[in-house]
Amino acid sequence: MSALRKTSASRTTYRDAGVDIKRADDFVKEITPIADSTLDSVCKGTMEGIGGFGALFDLKQAGFKDPILVSSTDGVGTKLRIAIETDRLDTIGIDLVAMCVNDVLVHGAEPLFFLDYFALGKLDTALGKRVVQGIAEGCKIAGAALVGGETAEMPGFYVAGDFDLAGFVVGAVERDRVLPRRLEIKEGDVLLGLASSGVHSNGYSFVRRLVGSSGLTWADPAPFCATKTLGEAFLTPTRIYVKSLLHVLKSTSGIKALAHITGSGAIGKLHRVLPSPQAGVKVRIELGSWKVPAIFKWLRDSAHLTSSKEDEKELLSAFNCGLGMVAIVDANHANEVQKFLIDAGEIVFRIGEIEKFKSQAPSWEKPEDAVNLSGQLVFEEFPVGKSK
Secondary structure, three states: OOOOOOOOOOOOOOOOOOOOHHHHHHHHHHHHHHHHOOHHHOOOOEEEOOOOOOOEEOOOOOOOOOEEEEEEEEOOOOHHHHHHHHOOOOOHHHHHHHHHHHHHHOOOOEEEEEEEEEEEOOOOHHHHHHHHHHHHHHHHHHOOEEEEEEEEEOOOOOOOOOEEEEEEEEEEEEHHHOOOOHHHOOOOOEEEEEEOOOOOOOOHHHHHHHHHHHOOOOOOEOOOOOOOEHHHHHOOOOOOOHHHHHHHHHHOOOEEEEEEOOOOHHHHHHHHHOOOHHHOEEEEEEHHHOEEOHHHHHHHHHOOOOOOHHHHHHHHHHOOOOEEEEEEEOHHHHHHHHHHHHHOOOOEEEEEEEEEOOOOOOOOOOHHHHEEEEOOOEEOOOOOOOOO
């Protein structure tokens, strides 16, 4: 037994185990000015940000009278893998913010403050700063304060160069302005679709499989875009709709509901904002009412999907197909809301309406039961000289 017993031992530190506390503290000092730069873009209310055990926010100072808090958390999925493989890390933080703030926005809420979770095997300060700068940029676009987060150095958990991200946002809306207003949704209400900036941050496991089987690399020219590589095109940041839609929500009461079109697409998301089937209404989407961007045509062709109803439903369930947000609007206010959004810089399509149907079911058994698809998808063509 004596042969198995250690007779001498060297001193072991936390740093020897792979966690460098000093490097982490120095990193916080370096990113604090980046986070503080977001404070100028938000309403008053932020009391204390990075550096404490928690971040403080004063709702009264922010001007709210009878607020309801709205929270959300999300990540960017395997879009992050493309960012890592192409070393294009400067905008992935915008995606992280977008996925969270667009979700609280559908309740009519103004995003107030944001926190991030950044986990990696060994802290790389330069990499971390690039990611945080993107998060800060997203917060500025959304008008939210970056008030804190967690940098988790986890040796043995991630291979060198890999990391993961999660985001958390808290927003607020006055009690009498909360969305959706389900009981007001009725036959004839108009569906307005707000254009996406691309694939956004969902469906990337599908994207990566299709790119992998295409024989192309992320550095190759995108077959559907004359000016970008494949990596650049698929890393286009998720659009943040906060400022344009908050402006409309404060200017008119015409919007009854909003749906953020993410995983499972419009087919899988619109049932969330509708009343129960017993109310006797569902959504009808006219598929030819907007041109689906060419990036989705390339994905469809690469997946060998056709224009059949079944295959179009597959595409619409996997991707946003050019629509990042859908609004259900009172028909009498549709023109007004559409003009407000266009003036605010959005591209807007009338994509359908609310229609009658009969049901005694207390809830939607399947998300697609709430959506009636008519017509056929119409795609933008590839640029001249490009092909699939």
